[in-house]
Amino acid sequence: MASVHGDGAWSGAAGRWTARLLPWAVGLVAGVLALGPALGPGYVLRYDMVFVPDPSLGTVLRGADGFPRAIPSDAVVAVLSLVLPGDLVQSLALSAVFAVGGAGAARLASRAVYRGGAAGGPAAGSLGAVLAPVAAGLAYVWNPFVAERLLLGQWAVLLGYAGLPWAVGAAARLATARPVAGFAGLVRALVPAAVGGFSSVVLTALTAGPVALRTDGAGGNRAGTAGEADRGVRWWGRAGLFALALVTASLPWLLPSLSSGADTDPAGVEAFAARSDTPFGVVGSLLLLGGVWNSGAVPAGYGEPVTASVRLLLCLVALAGWVWWLRRERPGFGTGLSAAALLGFALALLGATGPGRELLTWLIGLWPGFGPLRDGQLYVAPLALVQALGLGACVRWLAGGRSLRGAEASDGSGEGHRALGKGRGGIGSLGRVGLAVFALLLPVAVLPGLLWGAGGRLTPVHYPEEWRAAQAAVAADDRPGAVLVLPWSAYRGPDWSGRPVVVLDPATKLFDRRTLWNDDLVVGTPDGGSVVVSGEDARARRVARVLEPDPRTGMPERLEAGTLGALGVRHVVVSAPVDNRFWSGVEGLSVVVEGPDMVLLRVHEQHVSPDKAVIPGLEVTGGLVTVGAIIWSVARSGSSLVFQRSGPSAGSGARKEIPK
């Protein structure tokens, strides 16, 4: 069996390959276990997760009024769908969350926890050096945060979450790398966040920003050589490079958002605040990495007293492991990541308190850019990384320096075993190994609701034939004009999805032209009421004023072709079963497709006054700059999969960096 050196560098060619592939294997296996049937043929539809066959890149780029939330994630999906089936693209996107996240956390643990024998830590061949990264990787992708965001359909946010360990490693490396090399590594590490979009970049800034500022290249046990420290840049230089990398990754959505003039409804502060989904209140739920605002996104069994209690114990043990590791190893990024976790936890709690809500409302009134702070639970992500690394440290402590061949290898300090007072190589030591494996798998045991398609809640379905027929009919029409989506409500519970599932109406993304739909968000409150968070599409507001839809059905009493045409509407889609056949006998409207769940109407050409829709040049330019920067950063290393070390390794086991 391959052996490992203290800093995680495995000896021998086979060992090096094992060290490279094991973290990815952890993430992939976790992904298969979690997604299960969702990876099969068909589209998984749930809340915000809407993938459609043959999405239109031009439509995504033209976008709608308001904040460009679908940029660039939907654009990336559209590009990939040019060469791959849409359902395969979705499977790849979901798998990437687990593979990239699991591998990133495992590599971060592997590179950061273990160092050369001279400085202490597990020696060659230690079991702890194998199990600890696996534990960290598994814990990072198997927790309530991932489960709840997945059940909320926020795959793009999760992609940004998956990139956090890589961004932390790259940010820490700014302290020791040459500026250009450090910048390139950071841009490369920001690829998942760049694809994820706004929330992902904000999350990355929160998590890796303090690391970039706080990492001390010349201090701590993890310090590198004097030469390495000299190559690095001072904190203000690191701050500049970090900000520049973030802006570079954000250009596709940043430029259009600056000119969008979109407002953010402060009502979302109450609607999207963290809530309690365990017996431990909001604070306890957030500590457990849960607390998402939507009760429909809580994995089955998670809030049960038994599982939640064990989960709480696991979190506390992981945090203890993190503190133990910080005190023992003093990793370069430790202080920064701890600060990020504390800051994120405070942000998550803001919306759960009266004064915090007032502050958020005031901030959003001041500048709509503070809108993402409404969804507080999002910001426990850095705490998830801290807990994952902490659990890895616990497993490493338990497994200690036991050799894979059974003998007790040299363990720099050997403090773990001495702490228990057990004899080396005795039954106590083997018991610790068993306990280490148990602890490694405990995140899965206490969150079984994520297993196999989240307990069947992530099931792929096929679009009905009439949906595809409507898509094809609209694509075949060479006359301009928008598609109006009815009923006038954003979310559907389609019967054809096989089982009840709430999802953003797929019709909003199905067609190759601008769609007009109600982007107001209605959130039910525990007292049976509801909060309406106003949408951002100004044109949709104008349509609503003209339609005057029945609030109970979302359907207009009657529509005239002239009225629709004046709104620039060429097609009307009714994407749910309705009793109201308002189109019957209306002159100037013809039925193109009619089925139980889909009706496509066409407004006769002479009535339509279409708006001119163009792809904003600024947006395209921004996107090209970002893509160019990513290509440049990858070309510098020769591989996008080269992990940026979290800091210079000390000791004999450290690998030398190859000068670029």
Add this chain to the structure above:
Amino acid sequence: MIKVIAACVIGAALAGGATFVATSLATESTATAEPVNETLYNYGDR
């Protein structure tokens, strides 16, 4: 080597048993009922 592997297997088996128990609890849980047959759907309910 065999002892180490046996210890790992025992640890994994214990975790598997715990997962089974937790899955049973999750199956019995009724906390997350999905809305059905509504005319209009909320984005979600708190």
